[in-house]
Amino acid sequence: KKAAVQSDPPRVPIAQLFPNNTYPKGQEVEYVNDNLYRTTNEEKRHLDNLNSEFLTDYRHAAEAHRQARQWAQKNIKPGQTLTDIANGIEDSVRALVGHDGLTEGDAIVAGMGFPTGLSINHCAAHYTPNAGNKMVLQEDDVMKVDIGVHVNGRIVDSAFTVAFNPVYDPLLEAVKEATNAGIREAGIDVRVGDLGGIIQEVMESYEVEIGGTTYPVKSIRNLNGHTINHYSIHGGKSVPIVKSKDQTKMEEGDVFAIETFGSTGLGHVRDEGEVSHYALRGDASKVDLRLSSAKSLLKVIEKNFGTLPFCRRYIDRLGVDKYLLGLNSLVANGIVEAYPPLVDKKGSYTAQYEHTILLRPTVKEVISRGDDF
Ligand SMILES: O=S(=O)(c1cccs1)N(Cc1ccc(F)cc1)Cc1ncn[nH]1
Ligand SMILES: [Mn+2]
Ligand SMILES: [Mn+2]
Numbered sequence: 001k002k003a004a005v006q007s008d009p010p011r012v013p014i015a016q017l018f019p020n021n022t023y024p025k026g027q028e029v030e031y032v033n034d035n036l037y038r039t040t041n042e043e044k045r046h047l048d049n050l051n052s053e054f055l056t057d058y059r060h061a062a063e064a065h066r067q068a069r070q071w072a073q074k075n076i077k078p079g080q081t082l083t084d085i086a087n088g089i090e091d092s093v094r095a096l097v098g099h100d101g102l103t104e105g106d107a108i109v110a111g112m113g114f115p116t117g118l119s120i121n122h123c124a125a126h127y128t129p130n131a132g133n134k135m136v137l138q139e140d141d142v143m144k145v146d147i148g149v150h151v152n153g154r155i156v157d158s159a160f161t162v163a164f165n166p167v168y169d170p171l172l173e174a175v176k177e178a179t180n181a182g183i184r185e186a187g188i189d190v191r192v193g194d195l196g197g198i199i200q201e202v203m204e205s206y207e208v209e210i211g212g213t214t215y216p217v218k219s220i221r222n223l224n225g226h227t228i229n230h231y232s233i234h235g236g237k238s239v240p241i242v243k244s245k246d247q248t249k250m251e252e253g254d255v256f257a258i259e260t261f262g263s264t265g266l267g268h269v270r271d272e273g274e275v276s277h278y279a280l281r282g283d284a285s286k287v288d289l290r291l292s293s294a295k296s297l298l299k300v301i302e303k304n305f306g307t308l309p310f311c312r313r314y315i316d317r318l319g320v321d322k323y324l325l326g327l328n329s330l331v332a333n334g335i336v337e338a339y340p341p342l343v344d345k346k347g348s349y350t351a352q353y354e355h356t357i358l359l360r361p362t363v364k365e366v367i368s369r370g371d372d373f
């Protein structure tokens, strides 16, 4: 008899909890300007129905995301190592989508959409522990937990911020409200630059007092949301989180990650520190590699990750050794892109909230919405 209830930690596959391949819908929001036409229009409804596998895979991934993150929100505590936190989330996601990612090509079917981001304090994004990392989460840390889950290459990209000290609440509130404003105003034919202005307006209406100093919350002007394509975490479009003249329009069928970042620092990030995040460039030219370790590593990456971002720990767990020289050679040859940690100034605090939204022909679906955020 199949378990009908989820375990703690979550290990019962979502597919077992939701028989006949029907998963919970995300938050459906009618388009404001031409809502009636889109919601009822026969042609739009037909277009929607052509996408049933796309929608099923997205909702499948989103339910796994919610269950894994809600377990994480309950269980992340000061004193835990970042490595243990990352493994706890990744073990859950892999069990929930029913794929362990250990047999060759398995992770391509379903699994982690990208490395579990665990970026702390002035580090805003693209940090996950590499092997040997001894970092321990502290009581006064502000940690961005950015989780990617995919099913058949339909990537759910959604993030929240963990802080144990209530002094940071106004910072987290600013970012949560800015992200929700961005989600609310998003829609077909909306200009991404206009969204940036709305997001910044909400974000910068907040201030936060830390250690006797009052900081205005700043939108991090060089971070942005983005489109998500099949097996591709960053599609062609970006969503600024500050006022911008970018006239690029959101279009029917687009999948957007709406993410905003607030900071008590400069409101600007730069690359710093050891790289953990990498991804095969979709457009990589067939370079004649001299280093045999680079050649063999490229095969491992193509087979196990395709164009999905990965981290060093994901190579370690496949049992591959001594790959760093080869990896750095693939980066130097422009075959693999490196995504270094993105940091604001030392001593500052940054927060993030992110959801993935589908601009369906009939309705806007906030696929990753949960009752947590
Ligand atoms: O900063 S991005 O490179 C980008 C923003 C706009 C256009 S491309 N990036 C995409 C990404 C890159 C590498 C990853 F491992 C995972 C995601 C945003 C993001 N990081 C985490 N969640 N969302
Ligand atoms: Mn399925
Ligand atoms: Mn993300």
Ligand SMILES: [Mn+2]
Residues within 6 Å of the ligand: 157, 225, 226, 257, 259, 354
């Ligand atoms: Mn994103």
